[in-house]
Amino acid sequence: MNIEQIIVGSLETNCYILKKDKMALIIDPGDEPEKILRAVTELEIELILATHKHYDHITALRAVKKATNAQAAIHPLDWTEDFDLRLADGQILDFCGEQIAVIHTPGHTPGGCCFLWNDILFSGDTLFPNGPGATASGGNEKAIYKSIREKLLILPDATRVYPGHGPSTTIGRERSLY
């Protein structure tokens, strides 16, 4: 499986596109739908995943859905009417034989989720290099620390973390901050 990172929108959101066997899975269609659609030309979209409901992660959702007829999934606690499917903690998604685990990590938003594929974690706005995501507007600081400690730091040190904004890190590099 191949992972492409596209940076979209004024908040420079990382949109990740997983590709395998002429199929694609999109994580966080944050903005600039034409840029996202260019990256999936000639591919069929299996599914669109949102780490959480903040606009900078889903602004392109409607346009991408309209152009591709793909379905979109999010955790019910972050539900908006643009979604089709509800994610659950511990759920395993199958993408062309690749297993992607859903990890519900409330704190930045109530329904925030991370997605784990082998040793790669798509952490949304939950875990960044040098600290957790913001909780000032509608988040819960206690909850985000609990989510990171109990659900993310149990992963091996070598796990690579691809956050919703900015550069990647590893679980090992972030562990000492918690």
Ligand SMILES: [Zn+2]
């Ligand atoms: Zn956010």
Ligand SMILES: [Zn+2]
């Ligand atoms: Zn964000």
